[in-house]
Amino acid sequence: MxxxxxxxxxxxxxxxxxxxxxxxxxxxxxxxxxxxxxxxxxxxxxxxxxxxxxxxxxxxxxxxxxxxxxxxxxxxxxxxxxxxxxxxxxxxxxxxxxxxxxxxxxxxxxxxxxxxxxxxxxxxxxxxxxxxxxxxxxxxxxxxxxxxxxxxxxxxxxxxxxxxxxxxxxxxxxxxxxxxxxxxxxxxxxxxxxxxxxxxxxxxxMPLLTADYELQAALLQKITQWQAARPAVEPLRDKIAGYLLANAYLGIPSLEELAANFSTSARSLQRKLQAEGTNYQEVADAVRKSLALHYLKMGAYPIKEISYLMGYNELSAFSRAFKRWTGHSPAHYQPASASRSLPG
The missing domain is CATH 3.90.1520.10 (H-NOX domain)
Structure with a gap:
């Protein structure tokens, strides 16, 4: 093509x-x-x-x-x-x-x-x-x-x-x-x-990090799974979740950055999400949780790298957030054979 x-x-x-x-x-x-x-x-x-x-x-x-x-x-x-x-x-x-x-x-x-x-x-x-x-x-x-x-x-x-x-x-x-x-x-x-x-x-x-090419392929696999289940008419929260998934290779944007791509203000976007019973933080966290679980179960990436990709500078902060989402540490979801995993 x-x-x-x-x-x-x-x-x-x-x-x-x-x-x-x-x-x-x-x-x-x-x-x-x-x-x-x-x-x-x-x-x-x-x-x-x-x-x-x-x-x-x-x-x-x-x-x-x-x-x-x-x-x-x-x-x-x-x-x-x-x-x-x-x-x-x-x-x-x-x-x-x-x-x-x-x-x-x-x-x-x-x-x-x-x-x-x-x-x-x-x-x-x-x-x-x-x-x-x-x-x-x-x-x-x-x-x-x-x-x-x-x-x-x-x-x-x-x-x-x-x-x-x-x-x-x-x-x-x-x-x-x-x-x-x-x-x-x-x-x-x-x-x-x-x-x-x-x-x-x-x-x-500056050298380019070839490990990220594999990461992008993993992300595309996750996006394909999500797109197959999309309804014909989507609420705003699902549109935003889809956008975040499709662009998660470059990280999760701030509310202001996301609103700019939807041609609206951060306040207006948050107000519309509140009318659907949610907010941007909850939508972003749901995407982070979904992606983190996807990468962890693949067993190909260390927890510290996944933490960074989810927008956390400190591994401890990611581990606390992940336990809040799932009730378990990140290491709980990695295959036993994963050789690159770090303590969660």
């Missing part, structure tokens, strides 16, 4: 998570969802690709739709591009592979890389094409790639990268969500037609 086709399907799946009418989105963008699922479909036309981004943002009423999609996406969304990024040994190698293969995803944007002992620079510029994308679509495309790169590296490095600076071309929109998602110390104006991100120079040679 062509990488652009896979990315389009991932965008439609994310739109469904956001509660958008996927059939309507596809129809407005000149796409046939059944045909798009065919391995022989191939890449989208320039107009289809342009319209899909534009219509998704308009239907979601989200001026940072690309940013939120990038924050939520996993390497599976990029197909072979994501696979090559994952198989890289270092951040620099992953970025080099990604830059070389970006044309498979879009012909509207180009990525140049530069690095020195002091800085790593990612510079995006719009390319002239037969069908020039609107400034809005280019904004969404660049936002997607920026957010995807930063948040996917979080998962592969088990630490959060914080750009020193993110620069936008003159006149480009700079919204509060850019500060939150991109975690930039500074948002600034850059040269015309160029978006850029500066990271610390030491990032280039």
């Amino acid at each position: 062509h990488p652009q086709q896979q990315l389009a399907l991932a965008l439609l799946a994310y739109a469904a998570q956001r509660g958008l009418a996927v059939d309507r989105l596809a129809r407005q963008s000149g796409l046939d969802t059944a045909a798009l699922l065919s391995p022989t479909h191939g890449p989208l036309s320039a107009k289809q690709w342009h319209d899909l981004w534009l219509n998704a943002a308009q239907l979601a009423r989200d001026p940072t739709f690309g940013l939120h999609f990038g924050e939520a996406a996993t390497p599976a969304a990029l197909g072979v591009v994501g696979q090559l990024v994952q198989s890289s040994r270092t951040v620099g190698e992953a970025l080099t592979h990604g830059a070389a293969l970006l044309p498979l995803l879009t012909d509207q944007v180009w990525l140049d890389l530069a690095h020195s002992p002091q800085s790593v620079w990612l510079r995006f510029r719009q390319l002239p094409t037969e069908l020039a994308a609107s400034a809005t679509v280019v904004d969404h495309l660049v936002d997607f790639v920026l957010a995807f790169v930063l948040h996917e590296l979080d998962g592969l490095l088990l630490e959060r990268l914080q750009p020193r600076t993110v620069r936008f071309p003159p006149g480009a929109r700079q919204l509060p969500e850019h500060l939150r998602v991109l975690r930039a110390a500074t948002l600034a104006a850059g040269p015309p037609g160029e978006y850029s991100v500066e990271l610390a120079g030491a990032c280039w040679s």
Whole structure:
């Protein structure tokens, strides 16, 4: 399946998570969802690709739709591009592979890389094409790639990268969500037609943790099990639980981060959950419990690593929470043959 086709399907799946009418989105963008699922479909036309981004943002009423999609996406969304990024040994190698293969995803944007002992620079510029994308679509495309790169590296490095600076071309929109998602110390104006991100120079040679590739496969197995049992009409708590499961590879987000991806405020989201007899903490804990049990029963990961993935910096805090959820310590649920487990 062509990488652009896979990315389009991932965008439609994310739109469904956001509660958008996927059939309507596809129809407005000149796409046939059944045909798009065919391995022989191939890449989208320039107009289809342009319209899909534009219509998704308009239907979601989200001026940072690309940013939120990038924050939520996993390497599976990029197909072979994501696979090559994952198989890289270092951040620099992953970025080099990604830059070389970006044309498979879009012909509207180009990525140049530069690095020195002091800085790593990612510079995006719009390319002239037969069908020039609107400034809005280019904004969404660049936002997607920026957010995807930063948040996917979080998962592969088990630490959060914080750009020193993110620069936008003159006149480009700079919204509060850019500060939150991109975690930039500074948002600034850059040269015309160029978006850029500066990271610390030491990032280039950071090794990627291949153990997390196995972890993502385990998570995908868990998501598949959950999706098979989804009802046709879901309450909000189930939609949120599904979103958390689908993106748990990058950790459980805060209420504020989750609300931003649902295009609402934290207060409004909490109020709607309370009307269903629950709250965000309870939903997040239920997902943590489900994932923790899944990883423990696999017997492939030490309890300390599972604790970190569930958002706990201290093993003791995770053990207390787990005992509150289940009545037992984490070690109780690991197979006796698990050789990597630690005391719970």
